[in-house]
Amino acid sequence: MSGMSSRPYAPLVDRLREAGLRPTRQRLALARILLMNGQRHVTAEQLHGEALEAEISVSLATIYNTLHQFTHAGLLREVVVEPGRSYFDTNTTDHHHFFHEQAGRLEDIPGEQVRLVELPPPPSGTIIRRVDVIVRIKSS
Amino acid sequence: MSGMSSRPYAPLVDRLREAGLRPTRQRLALARILLMNGQRHVTAEQLHGEALEAEISVSLATIYNTLHQFTHAGLLREVVVEPGRSYFDTNTTDHHHFFHEQAGRLEDIPGEQVRLVELPPPPSGTIIRRVDVIVRIKSS
DNA sequence: ATCGTAGTTTAGAATTTGTCTAAGCTATTT
DNA sequence: AAATAGCTTAGACAAATTCTAAACTACGAT
Secondary structure, three states, X not given: XXXXXXXXXXXXXXXXXXXXXXOOHHHHHHHHHHHOOOOOEEOHHHHHHHHHHOOOOOOHHHHHHHHHHHHHOOOOEEEEEEOXXXXXXXXXXXXXXXXXXXXXXXXXXXXXXXXXXXXXXXXXXXXXXXXXXXXXXXXX | OOOOOOOOOXXXXXXXXXXXXXXXXXXXXXXXXXXXXXXXXXXXXXXXXXXXXXXXXXXXXXXXXXXXXXXXXXXXXXXXXXXXXXXEEOOOOOEEEEEEOOOOEEEEEEHHHOEEEOOOOOOOOEXXXXXXXXXXXXXX
16 A cells, blocks of 8 residues: 655655756765755765765765766766865855865855956866856855 | 176065075975976975975975965965865965866966956955956866 | 575774874074 | 974874775676
8 A cells, every 4th residue: 555654855865866867865965964954064974974874774885976976967066175185065046155274164155145257267178067166265 | 706697586585584484495496496487386296396306305294384484475476276286376466266167277378358347245253365366267 | 484695784893085293303583 | 502392394104085906796688
Protein backbone atom coordinates (compact mmCIF):
# COMPACT_ATOMS: atom_id res chain seq x y z
CA MET A 1 0.00 0.00 0.00
CA SER A 2 1.19 3.55 -0.63
CA GLY A 3 1.27 4.87 2.94
CA MET A 4 1.06 8.53 3.65
CA SER A 5 4.72 9.03 4.64
CA SER A 6 6.35 7.38 1.66
CA ARG A 7 8.82 9.26 -0.57
CA PRO A 8 9.82 11.73 2.12
CA TYR A 9 12.53 13.28 -0.05
CA ALA A 10 11.18 12.90 -3.54
CA PRO A 11 12.20 16.44 -4.54
CA LEU A 12 15.82 15.71 -3.67
CA VAL A 13 15.71 12.47 -5.61
CA ASP A 14 14.49 14.40 -8.61
CA ARG A 15 17.13 17.08 -8.29
CA LEU A 16 19.85 14.46 -8.24
CA ARG A 17 18.42 12.60 -11.19
CA GLU A 18 18.11 15.82 -13.16
CA ALA A 19 21.80 16.38 -12.49
CA GLY A 20 22.56 12.93 -13.87
CA LEU A 21 23.48 11.58 -10.45
CA ARG A 22 22.07 8.39 -9.07
CA PRO A 23 20.17 9.02 -5.87
CA THR A 24 22.31 6.85 -3.65
CA ARG A 25 21.98 6.61 0.11
CA GLN A 26 25.05 8.78 0.64
CA ARG A 27 24.17 11.44 -1.88
CA LEU A 28 20.66 11.74 -0.58
CA ALA A 29 21.84 12.06 2.99
CA LEU A 30 24.36 14.74 2.09
CA ALA A 31 21.88 16.59 -0.10
CA ARG A 32 19.50 16.61 2.82
CA ILE A 33 22.10 18.05 5.18
CA LEU A 34 23.23 20.61 2.66
CA LEU A 35 20.07 21.69 0.94
CA MET A 36 17.33 21.42 3.51
CA ASN A 37 18.83 23.55 6.24
CA GLY A 38 18.81 27.02 4.81
CA GLN A 39 21.77 28.86 3.45
CA ARG A 40 25.21 27.80 4.64
CA HIS A 41 28.92 27.54 3.95
CA VAL A 42 30.61 24.24 4.69
CA THR A 43 34.00 22.66 4.35
CA ALA A 44 34.52 19.01 3.51
CA GLU A 45 35.56 18.20 7.07
CA GLN A 46 32.53 19.98 8.52
CA LEU A 47 30.15 18.11 6.29
CA HIS A 48 31.84 14.84 7.14
CA GLY A 49 31.45 15.61 10.80
CA GLU A 50 27.78 16.43 10.42
CA ALA A 51 27.15 13.27 8.45
CA LEU A 52 28.76 11.12 11.11
CA GLU A 53 26.78 12.90 13.83
CA ALA A 54 23.63 12.09 11.90
CA GLU A 55 24.64 8.42 11.95
CA ILE A 56 25.31 8.38 8.25
CA SER A 57 28.47 6.50 7.51
CA VAL A 58 30.20 8.24 4.63
CA SER A 59 33.86 8.20 3.74
CA LEU A 60 35.75 11.42 3.28
CA ALA A 61 36.43 10.49 -0.34
CA THR A 62 32.70 10.42 -0.97
CA ILE A 63 32.32 13.80 0.71
CA TYR A 64 34.83 15.27 -1.73
CA ASN A 65 33.30 13.49 -4.71
CA THR A 66 29.84 14.63 -3.77
CA LEU A 67 30.80 18.24 -3.12
CA HIS A 68 32.41 18.46 -6.53
CA GLN A 69 29.61 16.67 -8.32
CA PHE A 70 27.04 18.95 -6.67
CA THR A 71 29.11 21.97 -7.60
CA HIS A 72 29.27 20.82 -11.20
CA ALA A 73 25.56 20.25 -11.19
CA GLY A 74 24.93 23.76 -9.94
CA LEU A 75 23.58 22.69 -6.55
CA LEU A 76 26.56 24.25 -4.77
CA ARG A 77 29.11 26.91 -5.44
CA GLU A 78 32.75 26.69 -4.42
CA VAL A 79 34.28 29.73 -2.79
CA VAL A 80 38.04 30.01 -2.47
CA VAL A 81 39.14 32.41 0.21
CA GLU A 82 42.10 30.76 1.86
CA PRO A 83 44.93 28.74 0.45
CA GLY A 84 44.42 25.16 1.52
CA ARG A 85 40.72 25.25 2.32
CA SER A 86 37.56 25.28 0.26
CA TYR A 87 34.14 26.46 1.28
CA PHE A 88 31.00 25.28 -0.45
CA ASP A 89 28.07 27.65 -0.52
CA THR A 90 24.52 26.36 -0.73
CA ASN A 91 23.42 29.71 -2.12
CA THR A 92 23.93 29.44 -5.86
CA THR A 93 22.25 32.69 -6.76
CA ASP A 94 24.27 35.66 -7.91
CA HIS A 95 25.95 37.13 -4.85
CA HIS A 96 29.26 37.93 -3.23
CA HIS A 97 31.02 37.45 0.12
CA PHE A 98 32.43 38.98 3.23
CA PHE A 99 35.33 36.99 4.61
CA HIS A 100 36.61 37.49 8.13
CA GLU A 101 40.11 36.08 7.99
CA GLN A 102 40.83 35.89 11.70
CA ALA A 103 37.59 34.06 12.39
CA GLY A 104 37.57 32.03 9.18
CA ARG A 105 33.97 33.10 8.73
CA LEU A 106 32.29 33.53 5.37
CA GLU A 107 29.12 35.56 4.97
CA ASP A 108 26.91 36.32 1.99
CA ILE A 109 26.38 39.72 0.50
CA PRO A 110 23.16 39.77 -1.48
CA GLY A 111 23.83 40.22 -5.18
CA GLU A 112 22.11 43.56 -5.48
CA GLN A 113 24.25 45.07 -2.75
CA VAL A 114 27.39 45.09 -4.86
CA ARG A 115 27.40 46.58 -8.28
CA LEU A 116 30.33 46.45 -10.65
CA VAL A 117 30.60 48.92 -13.45
CA GLU A 118 33.08 49.17 -16.25
CA LEU A 119 34.12 45.55 -16.23
CA PRO A 120 36.91 45.31 -18.79
CA PRO A 121 36.58 42.99 -21.79
CA PRO A 122 38.14 39.58 -21.14
CA PRO A 123 41.33 38.67 -23.03
CA SER A 124 40.50 37.74 -26.60
CA GLY A 125 39.59 34.11 -27.06
CA THR A 126 38.02 33.97 -23.61
CA ILE A 127 34.67 34.63 -22.07
CA ILE A 128 33.69 35.51 -18.52
CA ARG A 129 32.43 32.58 -16.53
CA ARG A 130 31.81 34.32 -13.25
CA VAL A 131 32.88 37.28 -11.17
CA ASP A 132 33.81 36.72 -7.55
CA VAL A 133 33.97 39.63 -5.18
CA ILE A 134 35.43 38.94 -1.76
CA VAL A 135 35.34 41.74 0.76
CA ARG A 136 38.00 40.89 3.32
CA ILE A 137 37.18 42.27 6.73
CA LYS A 138 38.77 42.27 10.15
CA SER A 139 37.67 43.16 13.65
CA SER A 140 37.83 46.89 14.16
CA MET B 1 88.62 51.68 -4.19
CA SER B 2 84.90 52.14 -4.89
CA GLY B 3 84.75 50.65 -8.37
CA MET B 4 82.05 51.66 -10.75
CA SER B 5 80.07 48.42 -10.50
CA SER B 6 79.88 48.13 -6.74
CA ARG B 7 76.53 48.00 -4.99
CA PRO B 8 74.66 46.70 -8.00
CA TYR B 9 71.47 46.20 -6.01
CA ALA B 10 71.60 48.95 -3.46
CA PRO B 11 67.94 49.87 -3.95
CA LEU B 12 66.86 46.34 -3.05
CA VAL B 13 69.06 46.38 0.02
CA ASP B 14 67.35 49.54 1.12
CA ARG B 15 63.88 48.21 0.48
CA LEU B 16 64.60 45.18 2.63
CA ARG B 17 66.07 47.24 5.39
CA GLU B 18 63.11 49.58 5.36
CA ALA B 19 60.92 46.54 5.83
CA GLY B 20 62.96 45.51 8.86
CA LEU B 21 64.48 42.55 7.04
CA ARG B 22 68.17 41.85 6.95
CA PRO B 23 69.47 41.87 3.41
CA THR B 24 70.71 38.32 3.35
CA ARG B 25 72.06 36.52 0.31
CA GLN B 26 68.83 34.55 -0.12
CA ARG B 27 66.45 37.43 0.37
CA LEU B 28 68.38 39.61 -2.02
CA ALA B 29 68.44 36.91 -4.65
CA LEU B 30 64.70 36.30 -4.33
CA ALA B 31 63.94 40.01 -4.30
CA ARG B 32 65.92 40.33 -7.49
CA ILE B 33 64.02 37.54 -9.20
CA LEU B 34 60.70 38.85 -8.00
CA LEU B 35 61.03 42.58 -8.19
CA MET B 36 63.37 43.29 -11.06
CA ASN B 37 61.60 41.42 -13.81
CA GLY B 38 58.46 43.40 -14.33
CA GLN B 39 55.08 42.43 -13.09
CA ARG B 40 54.44 38.75 -12.37
CA HIS B 41 52.51 36.12 -10.45
CA VAL B 42 54.46 33.28 -8.89
CA THR B 43 53.83 30.28 -6.70
CA ALA B 44 56.28 29.09 -4.07
CA GLU B 45 57.31 26.13 -6.19
CA GLN B 46 57.87 28.29 -9.25
CA LEU B 47 60.06 30.70 -7.34
CA HIS B 48 62.01 27.83 -5.87
CA GLY B 49 62.57 26.45 -9.34
CA GLU B 50 63.74 29.79 -10.69
CA ALA B 51 66.10 30.27 -7.79
CA LEU B 52 67.69 26.88 -8.32
CA GLU B 53 68.00 27.56 -12.07
CA ALA B 54 69.79 30.77 -11.22
CA GLU B 55 72.26 28.75 -9.15
CA ILE B 56 70.98 30.19 -5.93
CA SER B 57 70.64 27.49 -3.35
CA VAL B 58 67.58 28.23 -1.25
CA SER B 59 65.46 25.84 0.75
CA LEU B 60 61.73 25.69 0.24
CA ALA B 61 61.23 26.77 3.84
CA THR B 62 63.06 29.98 3.08
CA ILE B 63 60.94 30.51 -0.01
CA TYR B 64 57.81 30.33 2.10
CA ASN B 65 59.27 32.50 4.84
CA THR B 66 60.40 35.08 2.34
CA LEU B 67 57.13 35.19 0.42
CA HIS B 68 55.22 35.77 3.62
CA GLN B 69 57.67 38.33 4.96
CA PHE B 70 57.59 40.22 1.67
CA THR B 71 53.81 40.11 1.68
CA HIS B 72 53.71 41.49 5.20
CA ALA B 73 56.14 44.19 4.22
CA GLY B 74 53.95 45.20 1.30
CA LEU B 75 56.40 44.12 -1.37
CA LEU B 76 54.03 41.40 -2.59
CA ARG B 77 50.36 40.63 -2.49
CA GLU B 78 48.87 37.19 -2.03
CA VAL B 79 46.07 36.17 -4.36
CA VAL B 80 43.94 33.11 -3.64
CA VAL B 81 42.23 31.71 -6.68
CA GLU B 82 42.47 27.96 -6.29
CA PRO B 83 42.15 25.73 -3.30
CA GLY B 84 45.57 24.45 -2.40
CA ARG B 85 47.70 26.97 -4.24
CA SER B 86 48.76 30.53 -3.55
CA TYR B 87 49.90 33.07 -6.07
CA PHE B 88 52.03 36.03 -5.11
CA ASP B 89 51.66 39.17 -7.17
CA THR B 90 54.49 41.64 -7.54
CA ASN B 91 52.00 44.35 -8.38
CA THR B 92 50.93 45.78 -5.03
CA THR B 93 48.93 48.67 -6.43
CA ASP B 94 45.17 48.66 -6.27
CA HIS B 95 43.97 46.29 -8.96
CA HIS B 96 42.04 43.11 -9.66
CA HIS B 97 42.46 39.87 -11.63
CA PHE B 98 41.40 37.72 -14.49
CA PHE B 99 41.85 34.04 -13.74
CA HIS B 100 41.82 31.41 -16.46
CA GLU B 101 41.06 28.22 -14.57
CA GLN B 102 41.92 25.70 -17.27
CA ALA B 103 45.28 27.31 -17.90
CA GLY B 104 45.95 28.23 -14.27
CA ARG B 105 46.88 31.68 -15.51
CA LEU B 106 46.43 34.86 -13.51
CA GLU B 107 46.38 38.26 -15.20
CA ASP B 108 46.07 41.77 -13.84
CA ILE B 109 43.21 44.11 -14.49
CA PRO B 110 44.33 47.67 -13.93
CA GLY B 111 42.58 49.20 -10.94
CA GLU B 112 40.73 51.86 -12.87
CA GLN B 113 39.15 49.30 -15.16
CA VAL B 114 36.88 47.92 -12.48
CA ARG B 115 34.73 50.12 -10.39
CA LEU B 116 32.61 48.94 -7.52
CA VAL B 117 29.63 50.95 -6.47
CA GLU B 118 27.25 50.42 -3.60
CA LEU B 119 29.54 48.32 -1.47
CA PRO B 120 27.48 47.31 1.55
CA PRO B 121 28.60 48.29 5.04
CA PRO B 122 30.67 45.56 6.70
CA PRO B 123 29.15 43.65 9.63
CA SER B 124 29.25 45.78 12.76
CA GLY B 125 32.46 45.49 14.69
CA THR B 126 34.46 44.96 11.52
CA ILE B 127 36.18 47.08 8.95
CA ILE B 128 37.08 46.39 5.34
CA ARG B 129 40.67 45.38 4.84
CA ARG B 130 40.59 44.85 1.11
CA VAL B 131 38.28 43.97 -1.75
CA ASP B 132 39.32 41.24 -4.16
CA VAL B 133 37.62 40.93 -7.51
CA ILE B 134 38.40 37.83 -9.52
CA VAL B 135 36.95 37.59 -12.98
CA ARG B 136 36.98 33.91 -13.85
CA ILE B 137 37.31 33.32 -17.56
CA LYS B 138 37.48 30.33 -19.86
CA SER B 139 38.37 29.73 -23.47
CA SER B 140 35.44 30.63 -25.70
C1' DA C 1 12.21 -11.34 -9.50
C1' DT C 2 17.00 -11.91 -11.03
C1' DC C 3 21.03 -10.59 -13.61
C1' DG C 4 24.54 -7.86 -15.63
C1' DT C 5 26.70 -3.78 -15.67
C1' DA C 6 27.91 0.84 -15.20
C1' DG C 7 28.15 3.92 -11.74
C1' DT C 8 29.32 4.48 -6.55
C1' DT C 9 31.54 3.97 -2.35
C1' DT C 10 35.28 2.71 0.48
C1' DA C 11 39.69 2.30 3.20
C1' DG C 12 43.86 3.39 2.95
C1' DA C 13 47.84 4.88 0.40
C1' DA C 14 49.69 8.63 -2.05
C1' DT C 15 50.25 13.42 -3.30
C1' DT C 16 50.45 18.21 -2.64
C1' DT C 17 51.04 22.30 -0.22
C1' DG C 18 52.70 24.29 3.53
C1' DT C 19 54.66 24.49 8.52
C1' DC C 20 57.76 23.18 12.28
C1' DT C 21 62.09 22.03 14.63
C1' DA C 22 66.56 22.03 16.13
C1' DA C 23 71.10 22.80 14.63
C1' DG C 24 74.27 25.40 12.05
C1' DC C 25 75.23 29.93 9.65
C1' DT C 26 75.72 35.12 9.13
C1' DA C 27 74.75 40.11 9.35
C1' DT C 28 75.27 43.45 12.57
C1' DT C 29 76.64 45.52 16.98
C1' DT C 30 80.06 46.13 20.46
C1' DA D 1 87.26 40.03 16.60
C1' DA D 2 83.53 38.24 19.50
C1' DA D 3 78.85 38.09 20.87
C1' DT D 4 74.28 37.72 19.57
C1' DA D 5 70.03 38.05 17.40
C1' DG D 6 68.24 36.84 13.30
C1' DC D 7 68.29 33.73 9.28
C1' DT D 8 68.61 29.41 6.75
C1' DT D 9 68.46 24.59 6.37
C1' DA D 10 67.23 19.56 5.90
C1' DG D 11 64.12 16.82 7.01
C1' DA D 12 60.22 15.55 9.81
C1' DC D 13 55.58 16.74 10.25
C1' DA D 14 50.81 18.20 9.27
C1' DA D 15 46.55 19.21 6.79
C1' DA D 16 43.78 19.04 2.79
C1' DT D 17 42.77 16.60 -1.07
C1' DT D 18 43.18 12.99 -4.67
C1' DC D 19 44.01 8.36 -6.19
C1' DT D 20 43.47 3.30 -6.42
C1' DA D 21 41.62 -0.99 -6.64
C1' DA D 22 38.25 -3.78 -4.66
C1' DA D 23 33.57 -4.24 -2.93
C1' DC D 24 28.88 -2.61 -3.38
C1' DT D 25 24.42 -0.93 -5.44
C1' DA D 26 20.92 1.20 -8.52
C1' DC D 27 18.62 0.10 -12.35
C1' DG D 28 17.53 -1.35 -17.07
C1' DA D 29 17.08 -5.62 -19.44
C1' DT D 30 15.79 -10.13 -19.22
